[in-house]
Amino acid sequence: MNEQLALHALPLERFREIANRLFAAGIVIREEDGVEQRLYDDARRIEATLQDYFQLAGFRLEHNLKGEFFRLYAPGAEVPGMPEDGLDPVPGLRARLSPDFVAAALALRFQYQQGLSEGGNRLTDSGEVLTRFEELSATLQTQLKRALPPTSVERQRLLNDLKRHRLIRLAANFSMDDEDALLAIRPTILGIISDDMLEAALESEPLSVAERVEGEQAGLQVMLDAADAAEDESIEGNLE
Known part of the structure; x- marks a missing residue:
């Protein structure tokens, strides 16, 4: 992994930051804000490494190029438009949804x-x-x-x-x-x-x-208690 990250001049600390954000929030979307834009751009550079890393643990990482976002699905999650992964769901990873x-x-x-x-x-x-x-x-x-x-x-x-x-x-x-x-x-x-x-x-x-x-919907994803606090949001165009 260090060799792969070195090819893209990305330190291990940045890899951890991207992975932690995906584990905590389940999604990284470029249009969100400056912080998330940079996370998304760096994630694109090392997408293959991220895919391998999450796949080893049974997670699925979806990259939506049109929407410019990464979404992480827990093992056993039913993902619209994708085949089942054949893994047993992990109850502890399911989002606590009201x-x-x-x-x-x-x-x-x-x-x-x-x-x-x-x-x-x-x-x-x-x-x-x-x-x-x-x-x-x-x-x-x-x-x-x-x-x-x-x-x-x-x-x-x-x-x-x-x-x-x-x-x-x-x-x-x-x-x-x-x-x-x-x-x-x-x-x-x-x-x-x-x-x-x-x-x-x-x-x-x-x-x-x-x-x-x-x-x-384990894909709504994981560990809500560990999710980052809501960040300042901005919206352009018709919402202004």
Whole structure:
């Protein structure tokens, strides 16, 4: 490994930083901020070494070139669009997902699919779909028969969790009380909620679907307690 890193003039400490970020957050996306942009660029330089490293432990590292992000999947995770790895899931690596988080992710996946179909101003050049907070609430109620958490504190915590998993982006001045405030649903949503899961969610009781997704989606990933605190976010274009 040292020889491979030396070929790219990358120190072992930087390799550890990239690996630790992937273990902690499950994803590195270039468009996030300056820190993550540099992590992504360095990860691209040593992608083959990273693939070998994680594969030895049974993890799968997906590199989405179009979306410019790396996502790490734990052993046994069901990954949309990819064959099963044949490994047994490791319960300790599964993200601790609340039913509210799972339901919100399903609603975002539904809205993302709608945005792709409709196009227009809702779809950005980077493949994000713009929506409003009230539209998320309405989708939860009409499609999943589930309401948002009752308090503003719980709702903000839910938004922070969705941001931390890089499923949405929010403008720095975003406010849930602003009816015109937009949030961006990232294409990364496709990597955790498959078409089959979305279809099941629309046909099943919300809580049973939430439990199913929580059990299957180790790819939302690992060790939430060790994840970095949410960093300052910025968003350009239509979200400004």
